[in-house]
Amino acid sequence: MVSKAEEAELNRLETQVDNGGGGAWDYLCLIRKLKVRRSHKVLNYGLSILNDSRKRSGLGQEEWTLYEQVAIAALDCQAIDVAKDCIKVLQKKFPQSKRVGRLEAMLLEAKGLWAEAEKAYASLLEENPCDQIVHKRRVALAKAQGNIAGAIEWLNKYLETFMADHDAWRELAELYISLQMYKQAVFCYEELILSQPTVPLFHLAYADVLYTLGGLENLQTAKKYYASTIDLTGGKNTRALFGICLCTSAIAQLTRGRNKEDKEGPAELQSLAATALEKDYKQRAPHKLSLLSSVLKGLKVSP
Amino acid sequence: MGVGFVVGVFGVLILAHAAYSTIQYRSLLKIMQEEFSGPPFHVAVELILGLVLSMWAALTVPGKFHSINPEAEENRIVSLPANQDFMVFNHRGRLFPKQADLKLKH
Incomplete structure (x- = not known):
């Protein structure tokens, strides 16, 4: 999870590195820690560290982590040559490693050789059937070929074994949403909220999906989760x-014309939300305040 | 750091002095052959003062406290990590022009 303070730190380091202020290694470490996808920058700055033999030897054992990070970033940027060179170096250092084998399969994936990549993953799984990352790569492989239904099938099979993997649940939810299967996505988000109840973004996504589904009951639950x-x-x-x-x-x-029992509570909540929105807009984007008030008027919620 | 650190040292010194006075008081009692009923008044005052000073120093010298509330401004979660285990490589990024000078030189 990326918190506000960590995001600020990342942005600060990013501008510092972009303007040539140094600290590239710290920046790459932070990217790894926060698991953000900045492949282009990792490729540029990581490669410049790797090409500088003095800086590279200063890293000690971390050198190999950097090789892996740069290799994956290079695959993401379609710089196949760089990725191939990095993987070759790693292969020389760790000849029998499964982790390097996985990188080689990912190289096949980036080249678009789906059948070969599939074969490579299958052989990796044969050696070690509990390798979670290889299982996940298989799902990604199906997704890359546009076979979303197949990816969902693989992922469901994976989740039967590794139920506590919340990243996989999140991926499954996103896949279901891309197919507009909202009921199934709702289930995945419920699972995510159960496993990590303090992450507001899961509550938000759950509420979004429920709102999309519509219906009085869903809307009421959605409102609770927005709250x-x-x-x-x-x-x-x-x-x-x-x-x-x-x-x-x-x-x-939806309830227009029906009995007006619980009118008092909700009305208060919405006017509070509208007030908070107006205050926020006044502070951060004053020229858009008129837009906001016309939208709120259209929704018939007044602060 | 400066002021807090000096206050902390002062607090510890007062505590040490209180301990020294207590020992002296007890040896005095032994000479006068009286029962020990409790520490003298000035030792009690010193103890309380030393406690307050060293506690204040211990809370200020090591640095600022961070909030542990999840809804605090700096702890607030603003984005989820990219799901990198499920990263897919055939995205629109491949249409961008490639940089020719990128090369691992060794």
């Missing part, structure tokens, strides 16, 4: 604030 997102982010999540307003107006449209 819990606001609770977990200290009211700083604009999307959740908008979600509350949208849910309230959708619920009001």
Whole structure:
């Protein structure tokens, strides 16, 4: 998870490195730690460290980690030659390693040789059937070929064995959403919220999917989860604030003409959300305030 | 750091002095052959003062405290990590012009 402080640190290091201020190694370490995808920058700065023999030997054992990081970044940037050279160096250092074998299979994947890559992963799995990352690569392989249904099938099979892998649950949810199978995606997000209840972004995604599904009950649950997102982010999540307003107006449209029992509570919540939104816009984007107020007027939620 | 550190040293010195006075007081009692009923008043004052000073120093010298609340401004989660185990390479990035000078030179 990337917190606000870590994001600020990453941005600071990024501008520092971009302007030639040094600290490239720290930047690459932070990228690895936060697991953000900045392949282009990793390729440029990582390669410049690797090509400088003095800097490279200064890293000690970390050198090989950097080779792996640069190899994957090179694959992502389609710099096949660089990736091949990096993998060759690693192969020389660790001849029997499975981790290098995985990199070689990924090289096949980047070249578009799907059948060969599949064969390589299958042989890796034969040697070690519990290698989670290879299982996941297989899912990615199916996804890369556009075979989303196949990817979902692999992933479900994988999750039967490794149920605690929340990254896989997240991927499954995203795959289901890309196929517009929202009911299944809802299940995945429930699983994610159960395993990591303090991550507001899962609450938010769950609420988004429920809102997309529609229906009175779903909308009410969605609103609750938007509210819990606001609770977990200290009211700083604009999307959740908008979600509350949208849910309230959708619920009001659905229940129009019916009995008005629980009118008091929801009305208060939406007006609070609208006030928070207006305050936020006033502070950060004053010229868009008129847009916001017209939207809120359209939703019939007034602060 | 400066002021807090000096205050901390001062607090520890006061505590040490309180210990020294207690030992002296007990040996005095032994000479006068009286029962020990409790520490003298100035030792008690020294102990409390030393406690307050060293506690204050211990809280300020090591640095600022970070919030542990998940909703605090610096702990707030703003983005999820990229799901890199499921990274796919045939994306639109391959249409960008390649840099020719990238090469591992050794």
